[in-house]
Amino acid sequence: MGSEKEEILIMLKYFYRFLIDLTNNLYISSIVRAYTTSKISKRLIPSFIKVFKINESEIEKNINDYKSLHDFFIRTLKKDARQIDEDSTTVISPVDGFVEDLGTITEEKNILVKGQLFSIRKMLGNDQAFEKYIDGVFMIIYLSPKDYHRIHSPVSGQVISQWDLGGKSYPVNKWGLKYGKSPLSENYRKISEIECNGVHVVLAKVGALFINSVTLTHENEFLEKGEEIGYFSFGSTVILLFEKDSFKANGNIKNKSIKMGQKIGVLVQNLLNNMIE
Template sequence: MLKPVYRLLIELTNGRWTSGILQKFAKSNLSRRVIPSFSRIYNINESEMEKNLHEYPTLHEFFIRRLKEGARVTDVSPDSAVSPVDAVIEDVGSIREDRVISVKGKNYSISEMLGENKAGKYAGGTYMIFYLSPSHYHRIHSPVTGKVADQWILGLKSYPVNKWGLKYGRDTLSKNYRSITEVRHGDAAIGIVKVGAMFVNSIELTHEGEQLEKGKEMAYFTFGSTVILLFEQGKFELEKSIRTPAHIKVGERIGTLL
């Protein structure tokens, strides 16, 4: 009975007032009471959490929880790219020369997603879409080691990015509020697009400085959302074992940097 309620509140809310109310509740002391049922309903693996369940003062703090040291192992191969999140890889494909990707039968413009002056380098390249549900660990880690070349924000508000949002929403991946980081690894650019899922647009950057280390934390989502990775043509080869939809964890190898 409670699961449809949580889904309604956390996955489908997109209005200004309802999202604001949810955000205030999640940060209130009152929300602490729902943490045990939330953990149970979404089958949270409590054994890998940094703290015990009763130590989280609010639902918000529980949602952005960190994991114990060693709970995730990062592939150390110097030529590997790794998953930035615990998620389901919903789609992988080629970016068309006209800078368009097709996801769940809908076309999305990379030019709109990144901004017209940023998209050209990814034409002919590869995209990967990682969807995070409320059950997932919501901290985002760098998929590669490299230098932050640029960082920018686009979009004003957000709509659901779960499977229903992708199927019925209006260009959610390219129009939702999004925080974009472009990393240089050698002579290649990698676009890391963090897509907001609700009106509150809660994407918080946590890394400091210009250098990112593969597998190290760089940001977190307050609510479930999506990360899109963009690779330039001829610079990335997908791991052959990946078949979508594929469950994956932070640090696991997703491909080879060429």
Template sequence: MLKEKFLKVLLELPNRRFISYLLRKFATSKMSKVLIPTYAKTYNIRLDEMEKDMKEYHSLHDFFTRRLKEGVRTVDIESDTVVSPVDCVVEDFGIINEDKQFTVKGKHYSIIDMLGKEERTHKYEGGQYFVLYLSPSHYHRIHSPIDGEVVERFELGTKSAPVNELGLKYGKSPLSKNYRVVSELVHNGQHVAVVKVGAMFVNTIHVTNESQAFMRGDEVGYFSFGSTIVLLFEKGSFEIDPAIHYKQDLFMGQKIGKLVSKLK
């Protein structure tokens, strides 16, 4: 019980810069390895899916950023499909309004703030957004949601406030203020912004693939601790799968919708 309580404090504590530094140092140290079995039990990690045996991970961070065995996730191959880039929970989805904003948990988010420059946002006015939350129980590798070419990559923000349900409800716009790594992809002339939002620790989004083109399901990076993905679609370019619903659990590679010809 003591180990479990300590682990939850470690992963779910409201963030402060000095605390983040201390927690990062511990989680990446060999000392943290003793918590791996407790972590796996507390968060019901699917041990049979892991690439390596639990004893082969050298730290809690090493375990947290684990890869999966080949073939344990199936990527939907239907033409023009958009898939979930991560294992996650559907936190929210909807329409980006004419003021280039959307609302999550009563908080208004400006995609100008989220993407850093107004000129990047015009194409998404009136489009759709998806918010996908990764809890400590999830696999934390990030994959491409579409087949597409990378037209821009950039980093923004310095904060690392929590992005869990309470963080979204009571925090100061963490989706557009936290440290984030943004990739903008294009497929058949249609743009999709993949906004990777860090949390818990500063600058913990690691790019593992700097290719200029991706196939659906290609690994592109990983989160270290705490994380959310926001997807932005152009107006009339995306049809959500009717089976998708709020608070749904998704696996990486699962279909969330498809890209369509934009409305004239």
């Protein structure tokens, strides 16, 4: 009985990957993009709001003012819709989402999520950068279709490097993480490394099924905590990396939904500096 169940799971895994490979190509992606950015797709907005139970009261514009489903998906919010934790020692969530996992970055370079191993080294694509984060902390935040998809800076600091990696993108929901082909380390991703008072933080923006787009909107190299830096187009995950002994996460956020601007932990160096002052 056990072996039959394992065989079914293996078949499901490969079938799932086959479907993704079949549909996730430039031609299909172009069709999806063309439709979701067209005026015709505007008709789907009311049902999209209803299905995903989106809070209309926090949306900046009137629903009728959005030109397409994609236009609505990358919506901005009213200024008071999210509160930014102003304490200089804190790190905030850069997005609305669900904390899928939180843990220590080991020398084995892998993290276990939903029963699969993902390589942080491969996700970064930079061995030299990875060395700084061994024994540090990683955090994975998944954004569902209902979430606000603008990305904000988790700290105030200088963008010291930024690079793109990956091509195809598997889903990053629970099924994609369980059956996909290492989506967190293989998907299209745009990675930023920020220096905050001598401490380095990686903010990796991982694309998802069909549309890989991660659009940056910030123009300056220096970022203020809570400042908008970009947005996702349809489906996404954020991965945060912190150096060893530089970050202490809130103990109650794993497997919880969080909002952009919410405190997710503190930078130890900033906390020590405040204590000395």
